[in-house]
Amino acid sequence: MSVYSYFPGCSLSSSATEYDKSFRLVAGAFDIGLDELEDWNCCGASPAPHHWGGDLGILLPARNLHIAGAGHDSMVAPCAGCFNRLKYAQHELSHNDELRRRTERALREPVRYQTEVLNLVQLLNREIDPGDLAGRTRGRLSGIALGTYYGCVLVRPPEIVLYDDPNDPVKMEPLLKAAGATIPHFPFKTECCGSYMGLARKEIVLKASRRIIEVALECGVDALVTVCPLCHQNLDLRQQQINDAFGTDYHLPVLYLTQALGLALGFSPEELGIDAHLSLGISHRTSSFDNTKKA
Amino acid sequence: MEELIPIIKKALEQVDVVLGWAQSPAAGVAVPAFFHTPAEADAAVFDSTCAHNLAVYLPRLADKKVGIVAKGCDARSIAQLIAEGAVKRSGVFVIGASCPGMIDVKKAWRCFGFGKQVCDAAGKVAMEGKTVAREEILLWKCRGCRDPEPVICDVTVGEASSEAPAPPAEPAGIRKRFAAMTVAERRQFWQDQFSRCIRCYACREACPLCVCRDVCTIQAHEPGWAGAAVDSPQSWMAQLIRVNHLAGRCTGCEECERACPVGIPLMLLLEEQNDVVEELFGYRAGGEAKPPFLTFDIKNDTWDEER
């Protein structure tokens, strides 16, 4: 069994506990060991570091990397934002000697920053054999069209995250296809969801996320799949706000990748925390997920 | 090796001359000999002092049909000369001799004195009561010999060795010292070594692959690659010319080093070059293929542009 350091970050321990829950279930199903990083701190993506300026945006993830450096060879950060911050810090530390020295002054010892940082898609692709997955899911997702929504920070900036095509990412697809789902063409894979503007300029988020949902439905998508808690929040939590603002009547489920895979593996929506999703609460289309249990 | 003499005699029926060895009374070791008649062939010997690579004489005898007694390493030189077109395969009759490994007569002479008859038996080399272990005075190339049997031959003589070839020898002595040197130390090392070069060109003349001979550019006044002055920098440059011209062609027979009257370890250069050539091109001189600097296949030349 391969064991990875696990960096949950704030979302997975608060607003996206269902992401954490489903991830642990899927990981367990494939014998992937997760060892939560001890005494982890903010990944550096919160507004605080940007607000205070200085090196905080690097120092925070650097400390996490430093802790991870004493543990397993690789660390997984399921939240796309955390992943991005950790990769960013890694990149900066290896290219900027002056910054590294400042970091080491703060840490009071030579920084260990070389731990391999993986995002969730990367980890699952590495650990899960599609053939094995297909065998275990027995087509539970067959007939369901999933729109893969990657968001922005998982694949950008490409020279830092070094993962997938920044304009046309495809790495979620082999897993979902193996699980039996169909993946229709969805041109808004990386279109902006409005991101953290939700607090300051909500109307921007609503407009942006609405278009994503609109195009997804145009493309025949039954549900969107994502790995970013912030995207999830904008697309799911705010779906009712969108409907209110634009007079639409969207009921598009938005799932975490681990939830989609969990369903395919036969876990119940409750076990996977899908019941916590607001879009499902307003959805008339939950029937499609009821089908999965029967399969 | 009593069977050698009749084989040479038989060969003489179809060739003009057979190159082999005869005992030198003065030196007490075998020296190259040219057998033109069956009577002369009675003097032929083959023992562990037959270090000379007789292939060196082949290009000079290109107009004759020549028989040659060849050890495994000598045969590589012959094969290389054929691959390069310097010698015609049909013009040579190769008598392949199973080689037990040759002793470094200079070392023997150091132990026993020049001219003392050396007796070689059962892993020991003896003379007038003194003995030394054979391995101690073996030529470097013979330790971990890669070709105990000739790659090219028309008839063989002697029992093929049943022993597996020894593993490549661990660098010892000067090789070990050289390997451990820094680049700057090597620069000084070669300067010291070549301060005693006298430009006698025995290295060149003893080398079977130095086929330019009389027209060698080292001795040409123009264009002046190396000055004529016998001093370390010029002698070093002169040797670099030779080494460069042997790139991908040297079969590692060690004759240049053996011939050097002032004991310059020339093989340090050639061994290094041969290793690099083998690593880069998978090529070892002494087979059927042309050297990698004379031929290439663009399609398979797929190196990275910038390493």
Add this chain to the structure above:
Amino acid sequence: MPGKDVKIVGFLCNWCAYAGADMAGMARMEQPAGMRIIRVPCSGRVDPLLVLKAFQEGADGVLVSGCHPGDCHYGSGNYLARRRLELLGRMLPALGIEPERFHYTWVSASEGARWAEIVNTFTEAIKDVDEGS
């Protein structure tokens, strides 16, 4: 010796690298003054002995540059050059010459900026060797 002038000999093929160096000039790209260019028709014309002779005569560095592989004006000269020069480069440590002092590279007629960059970094690399030794 800090501040010492680094003298570099460059063997440049007429068709690509030399034209690339001209291009750098046309674009007024400032370069270290230690480079001395010797024009040759093809990198295949560069006998490794020219490189060794340059070191013998006191060059601090030697640079050989020709057309990119596949672009040789004569078809295959640079492939042959590459074989010879690669061997040469690997032999240098045994000859007592720091391998950093020798470099071969390909520059096309349009790569003026690349040429200037190569001269700069090569000069710096040699300075580093000089200071380190």
Add this chain to the structure above:
Amino acid sequence: MLGVFICQCGTNISATVDTGAVAAAAAGMRGVAHAESIQYTCSDPGQAAIGAAVREKRLDRIVIAACSPRMHEATFRRALERAGLNPYMMEMVNIREQCSWIHADTGEATMKAVDLVRKAVARIRAHVPLQGGKTAAVRRALVIGGGIAGIRAALDISAAGIPVTLVEKSPSIGGNMARLDKTFPTLDCSSCILTPLMVEIKQHDHIELMTNAEVDDVRGLVGDFQIDIRRRSTCVDEEKCTGCMICQEKCPAPAPDDFNAGLCQSKAISVAFPQAVPLVASLRKQYCRRFNGGKCRLCQKLCPAGAVDYGQEDEVVSRSFGAVVAATGYGHYDWTGSYPTFGKGLYPDVITSAQYERLLSASGPTGGLIRRPSDGAEPRQVAFVSCVGSRDESAGRPQCCSVGCMYTAKQAILTKEHIPDSQSYIFYIDMRAGGKNYEEFVRRAQTRYGAIFIRGRVGRIFPRRGKLVVMGTDTLAGDQVEIEADLVVLAAGLTAAPGAGELARKLNIACDETGFMAEEHPKLRPVEAAAAGVFLAGACQGPKDIPATVAQAGAAAAKVIGLLSRGELETSPMVSAVNPSRCAGCFKCRDVCPFGAIDKDRLADGLVTARVIESLCRGCGICNAACPPGAISLNGYTDKQLLAELVEVLR
């Protein structure tokens, strides 16, 4: 005695290099009898000063420190010749491109210039007079590519009485221009101006036309290229075929219609297009039933002329040519790989401008009616996206396609003319309309034809309720825009023609970093390729519009005529030569020579040595570097000369 001339090049050199000091230093060098600094050495007075010094001081070797020898070596060689010296007794020192222009410090630059002059003085002592030979030039030219460039070049060359072979890869000449509907800025019909020229080619006594043909192998050099041309088997006897198209009608096997940019299907046996020259059918085996295991023989059976021959094989024709014109045109950038946000080619109504051109054309698949591919509906809103695969660093394509702005404007105009109630939207970065009457044309598209120009890039194209949403920025308004269009036309960039790189390699000429064939000098030798005797015409050298293409084709033709009209060529004396008394007869030279220019020679005393076949030698000097005893030398780059330079420069 030696003369040294230091050029000031106005202030190009003298601003950084103290030319007076260099001349003074040169005067002190061994054997230098004359040294002076001249304002413009290449000018008339400059060359006269060289001549005067040669006469007065009886100079026999000249060193000129000036610009790059690539610039003026030939100029100064001629100057020496006029002064009565052998032109090769001259050495140039590059103190401009490689000295004054790249150094700021005068002291440093001057010192370097002195060094370089000293190096040249040392080198020129090793110079010997060289004499070039003369060879007869073959009075026949090869034109590769039968687009407008190749057609124009072939007609112009043959007009001078020089026979031409025109080789075209596809079944008909005409090239890209034949696919265009109308041309900017005059809006005259492309076919109407091109077709007569195509016919003229076919009928011309001095032009041999080979279609379905490609250059296989090129040997030799200027004046006498031996070129193998492969004529692909088309299973149709060109002599017999009348172009009646019965075979095409009856052929049951569909095949893509290349001429119509894949918008419709053609047949396995077909005539390229109705105006094709030659008007003959050709069979594409990969689509033919007979060649894929079937029993069909329909075309053979039905052909009234008995022209179909299934056993026809490729034919390799060898010809000698004195000169070659490359006119291979351009290819279309495949945008689907680098623009996934435009739908990766999944939306049928996102098409390229080349396809749109066929929709506009009366000879196109829709008979000149604009119908969108998905459902055949007539579009009302048409969005044009400029610079797809042009001026886009993120797609690795920084270059401008140079025609996109103009043809997009043209297509907007034609759209309005075809569908009066349509509305065109043009996303652009900048409107580039530099040619004669171009700006007025663009302005007309805006004013008279009402096209809406939106300055900004397009980010995404996605479907919405049967339409395509083109989402982009309007950088002038500073806002996001969404245009709902029925049809989206992408102005895809131009690339080098497929196979151009391979052809360039065969011709021994260079391509630039964008893949187009490289000219020798952008201003002074814009139609000459790197190999002597090879000229470039049209878009093979870089994207250009029809007027520029025709102009360049004419220029290339003039070069060919100039080259071949004299009947003989001067050969370079800078070839290898063997000193037989130093040759060891090892023939390493022969092993490495790329041109087979080394032969065996048996001397009177029986020694076998190498000999150079001068007519095959191209002067690369690879043999020189491979010759261990130094018996073979490249004239002008001998070991002696290079060593003299090398040793001197390190003193």
Add this chain to the structure above:
Amino acid sequence: MRFIPEENITALLLRLSENATVWAPQVVRDTVNTVLFAPWREGAEIETGLYSALPVKGLVLPATERLFSFRYHRAGEREKIEIEVDELRERAAVFAARACDAKALVTLDALFLDGSGRSYNDQHYRARRGALTVITLACTSCDSACFCSSFEDGAAATAGSDLIFYPVSGGFLAEAVSATGRELAALDLFQESNLEKPPLAETAKVELARLGQRLLDKFDDIDFWRRTAEGCLSCGYCSYACPACHCFNIFDEMESDRAGGRYRCWDACMFYAYTLESSGHNPRPEAAHRYRNRLAHKFSYFPLNRGEFLCTGCGRCIRGCPAGRDVRDVIKALGAG
């Protein structure tokens, strides 16, 4: 006779070192058995058992020496050359030379230092020779390559030496041959002794009677010489190792744009280039021609012109030949006197 105890040798060498470089045979580091005359420093081990690869002639006729430097000067329209002769410099003493080497110095003296003034008197040779002290160690043993006994005095030759050491128990008997030798022997490091000189080595003898004529008789039999030289690789070792060979070449080397030097360096008649004419013609194109010349010069022309062989029987050409050639075999093959 004078006697020097073994323990005083170091003191003697140190005394000599005060105003001269002392050259003594030493084994070269990292080599198996290469012995060369090299500058001696206190503590260095002197090798007297093995034979040196090169003779002491290099001390009077160096492998390369600069004869003079020159410089071009501009004089109006023309270039003029100015010459400056290099001057020597320092004294040298050689310790433990062999009698055969020392004897050859006399042969060289006759060539380069013609006292009569009729012939050649080389200033560079004169300077080096005048500054050289030769201390010879007489051979009491030999190896099978030695054949000095073929010539008049054999191992007992004294010519060319200043002082000869004879090994005896506890030290060396010292026989002064020249004034310099007598001065040295008078030093307090020496003492009087009445020990007997030890018996000297008897080396191989070859038949030298009528050798010159025998050679000339065979001269035109090129096949004989081809057979004789067929193993010869045509390298230059035998010439360079020979104490009596003295051929040289002269060339100029530029050291800057305007200045250079003229050099003299060893040359060997076994090289093809030795007789290569500028036309490209070579009168001695084969190794056989060259081998014949080398032997004929040593044993025929030179004795005819100078009354002595150009060989002292040191045996280096036999001991060090990379092809194992033995000059005595050739002499034998020429037939009996």
